[in-house]
Amino acid sequence: MRIEWVRLNSLEETSVNTVNTETLHLPVLPVPDQAVLPGMVVPVELSDAADAAISSAQAGSDGRLLLAPRLADRYATFGAVATVEQLGRLPGGARGAVLRAESRARIGTGVTGPGSALWVEAEIVPSTTSERTPKLAAEYKALVVATLQKRNAWQIIDTVEAIDDPALLADTAGWAPYLSAEQKRQLLETTDVDARLTVLIEWTRDHLAEQEVADKIAGDVRKGMEKSQREFLLRQQLAAIRKELGDSGPEGADGAADYRTRVEAADLPEDVAKAALREVGKLERASDQSPESGWIRTWLDTVLEMPWGVRTDDRTDVASARQVLDADHHGLEDVKDRIVEYLAVRSRRASRGLQVVGGRGSGAVLALAGPPGVGKTSLGESIARALGRTFVRVSLGGVRDEAEIRGHRRTYVGALPGRLVRALTEAGSMNPVVLLDEIDKLGSDYRGDPSSALLEVLDPAQNHTFRDHYLEFDLDLSDVLFLATANVVENIPGPLLDRMELVQIDGYTEEDKVAIARQHLWPRQVERAGLTVDPAEVLVDDDALRMVATEYTREAGVRQLERALAKLLRKATVRLADGAAAPLAIGTAQLRDYLGRPRFTPETAERTAVPGVATGLAVTGMGGDVLFIEATTVPPADTATGGHGGRGGLTLTGQLGDVMKESAQIALSYLRSHGSALGLDRDALSALEGTVHLHVPAGAVPKDGPSAGVTMVTALASLATGRPVRSDVGMTGEVTLNGRVLPIGGVKQKLLAAARAGLTTVFIPQRNEPDLDDVPAEVLAALDVRPMTDVADIVAAALEPAVTAESSAAQAA
């Protein structure tokens, strides 16, 4: 006999049941991973162990054997006593036996027996019941029937319904597919029927509950599928009907599919493609007429329209970049130098891999600042041309709404993407030059602050994940070259200015203007007028061009000049059409004929002819300009009425800002206290004691700043002494109560304006002397620029000599 080294449960370990028990000696048939309950009929394959058990049983007295659940290292406590119903072939062809389990038996110690099987003591333990049993049985039966109904196992329901014996009913659980082998073994080991039924009721309830949830989910899924199938069918029918009606516009039922192919064919970045496909999905589900489907289409069109994957290769050759800049613009040498340096650094960084892919560190933003018409915008275009990139201009003047930059959220009616996204689409490439025009005219109000959105755009550390509210995905702007233009640097929001590299363009001299007109403006306008340059149909000489620049226009840039030339050429075209012989030659003598009377004649002489008017120099958004400061006294009315003493006040007009008003106060106080040192006699000083009125034309233009200080002192001194200010003199500088002259800004622009206005002597603060390095040589040659430290010296030099009795007599003679 074979000895099995497994631990056998001794009878002593379990309490002996009070009911009648019967102890048998039986061969063991191990059943791994399974438990057979009494009442079950099971087929077994005749393995060695089964064969041994069955033949041992047949060799023993009554042919019964013990089906013992086999655990990992031992047998279970209980098994089932079984008889062999049949021996034969199983459906698969293997030899097998059909066994019928009859009763549960507690497995005891090993004993000896015939054959090669293991023999054990088996104590048959009958099931015990109580008066509660029938009730529990009925409850369980109902539950079992319910599970069977769910599985549509109708025949089995009948069989179960027919079982009256509660113990047998409980043991039918051996068939239940939802119970584990472990649970079934527990049932085998539970001899009390009530206990068996109680656990079974619980397990079956759980199973039914799980079943219900699963059914519900399955039901929902099915319903969803049915709905979409239904919709699909309806759509197909709709498409067929449309086709039949000949009405298959772009809004046809297959629009969504169309978008899907377009999205799949487009070269979209991964996350963009994902977002787009999500929208296509929504479109497929949305009905054609719903407003949502309209929004989705617009969104998809916007996304698909963008130039994904389109990039231009940068021309990195510095020499040819310079050539392009030179060809497009006259002069501006230092500006072009700066631009070329900037481009060289950029391209070197890129070639050294410092510009990480999609990345940071692409450098600051170049900002071109200066008055209108000096070529800021056209320089931007030239930069794009020099690099071989496409160019777009985004005008920021008056933009107050953050959504203009960042786009509207899609829930807005008529939502649009922001200007930058639109600019990319317009540019047709993902790395264009984008010119942010008039960045100093950005506003902000309750609709948000556009400058903060721009900040993100211009920050190389952030702009590779720019998020447009409309698109709702991250956009990489790090390959875009941003440029900015501004008229007034002070108006650029501070944080933005921080990220910019400023290049100042101050304006042109007369000679520059003539050259620009000759080389660029004239040929362009000739062509626009439909005339030819070669052979020339209209000829203009340099003197005429100079006269247009000086007497028909007054500006820092060349925009009015270009307009005047356009006007001139239009008139010339009419004359040619009227039969005038080509070429028409235009010199200074003919200008009046074409352009009417000069609009700007030197006016300083006329303005400063009376005492009390001095010529100052100022900088406005339009560039440098001359401005006249007029002073007059209002005779103290109170002297007539006898009141005396208190000094008169100061009346200021001409829309002066606070700083300028203070300058006027300072000028007056200075003269009142230092007048005698300046050589003002008593009459002159008492003139300043009355009410003084200072006016700065043009009254409608707001003015501010401290740089008119010296001019105010001079105007007041002129008024007090009755000596007019020399008409060829201009001046600028802040003044202190002690008469010191402090430095000011915009020297270059002011000197350009002084030259334009025909002045010859200009007083500037001594500490501004280094600024003269930036001033064109021809301007310095035309002007006598005198750096000063004390306003008294300016007054002395600026006033006409005193008119004495002799000199006036000499004049009269």
Ligand SMILES: Nc1ncnc2c1ncn2[C@@H]1O[C@H](COP(=O)(O)OP(=O)(O)OP(=O)(O)O)[C@@H](O)[C@H]1O
């Ligand atoms: N140095 C120059 N050489 C040739 N053309 C010039 C030069 N400067 C300006 N121009 C021409 O003058 C015209 C006006 O220039 P542009 O529009 O670029 O001025 P802007 O400074 O941008 O003015 P705004 O501040 O009003 O935008 C353009 O046609 C430009 O080509």
